[in-house]
Amino acid sequence: MLEMAKIIVYETREEIPVMYNPTELSLNKTVLVQGEGAHIQFQRVNSDDLTVSLFFDTYERQLDVRSKTNRIVALTVPSVGTNERKEPPVLIFTWSGPLFTGIIVKLDQKFTMFLSSGIPVRAELTVTFKAVLTEQEELSSRGYFNCRQLWQVKQGDRLDLIAQATLGDPTLWRLIAVSNGIGEPLNFPQTKDIGRALVIPDIHVGAGAANA
Structure with a gap:
């Protein structure tokens, strides 16, 4: 048929x-x-x-x-x-x-x-x-699944704790906020953020470019 x-x-x-x-x-x-x-x-x-x-x-x-x-x-x-x-x-x-x-x-x-x-x-x-x-397809189109870390937000997360766990430095929380368009970092996470996949910026890319 x-x-x-x-x-x-x-x-x-x-x-x-x-x-x-x-x-x-x-x-x-x-x-x-x-x-x-x-x-x-x-x-x-x-x-x-x-x-x-x-x-x-x-x-x-x-x-x-x-x-x-x-x-x-x-x-x-x-x-x-x-x-x-x-x-x-x-x-x-x-x-x-x-x-x-x-x-x-x-x-x-x-x-x-x-x-x-x-x-x-x-x-x-x-x-x-x-x-x-979709959000997952958007991340895939940017190659994030291939070359960057992702962090799935859960209750009790804070940006500084995420920065410590992923980048080894809690003071880098601003990079995560900017990379993911988080406009109110002090109120993060809100209910809508739970389960969201955050893109963790690769801090070595800038260093590599500077040394090139």
């Missing part, structure tokens, strides 16, 4: 199948670096936008093709997310397995056939997705 591509709404797990599979897909990665020559330093890996062309045809059934396409159009409408901000839903484009996770940032809809009544029965959608990463 032919496997059909689908768009899955991450939060609700709603599945929206396409009518016809795309004829091609381009999944690209961009490696961001800083510096030149012998001093190039890796920063992160970005997933480029994914653009897919989807074809819908309801002519044989004499139905309004918008009954199919409107489900995808609706995915561009922001709703209130878990952080109380209005934002479009996070989606998973899957075809024999997940291929891309992101939000729709552009949608072009073109109707190419109509009934005598003016009802559209054929449409082409060009959908552009921008990647959205």
